[in-house]
């Protein structure tokens with residue numbers, strides 16, 4: 001069986017997207033890692049499987065896999081891409097995507113951008129999760145210049161660290177140390193952020209199971225929430241600038257976080273048998 005895929009990205013955060021709605025695609029962790037190899041495989045920040053919904057309120061189920069084979073509970077940039085892919089075929093300009101973390105409502109705009117309701121920001125220490133009771137606005141875990149983080153769960157765990165200049169942090173050095181810090185029993189996505197204006201923040205990210213990426217939608221949501229919680233920006237809308245571009249984040253009064261940004265399709269392809277290790281699928 002050959003497997004077709006689309007290569008898509010949101011601000012350079014890139015995805016292999018496989019439509020498994022008509023036929024299950026049971027990939028092993030070994031196969032996921034092989035597909036994610038930037039030289040011998042296709043390469044991706046996340047591999048996305050579009051599956052039939054399990055909840056009647058949803059149009060599809062979206063499974064999210066990291067290059068290390070681990071499964072993630074949220075992927076904002078991929079959610080926009082999948083919404084655009086599936087929603088453009090539908091009559092409505094909105095759809096509901098189910099993930100292991102909950103239901104995400106998406107709105108497609110005429111200019112090609114997509115807004116996703118990423119759900120509520122979870123802020124309690126047990127929701128992140130972290131290893132012990134703490135004020136999630138001031139985390140006790142640190143690594144090098146990264147300390148006094150803010151924890152936010154957007155369906156996946158994030159630790160946001162405000163620094164004088166986000167571009168001046170050796171994230172390759174300190175990101176993996178914090179990602180795997182024992183304070184984060186499920187590991188964590190690690191963000192560094194610096195405030196650049198009354199409602200604007202510059203951020204960079206070390207993603208759990210993936211490393212540095214050009215953008216992280218759930219991470220941008222976490223940064224927006226953290227900046228508002230810390231009183232570093234005015235209002236509840238934040239313009240977040242990532243390495244790959246800009247996302248518009250709004251933390252609504254009801255606790256839900258809206259993320260708006262672009263999507264892009266790079267190419268279509270077919271996964272070869274060698275890449276799948278000759279294992280029957």
Ligand SMILES: N[C@H](CCC[C@H](N)C(=O)O)C(=O)O
Pocket residue numbers: 013045046066071072073074075076077078156157189207208209210213215216217218219
């Ligand atoms: N790139 C994704 C985040 C992936 C998160 C994943 N690395 C995890 O293990 O949580 C985004 O746009 O939100």
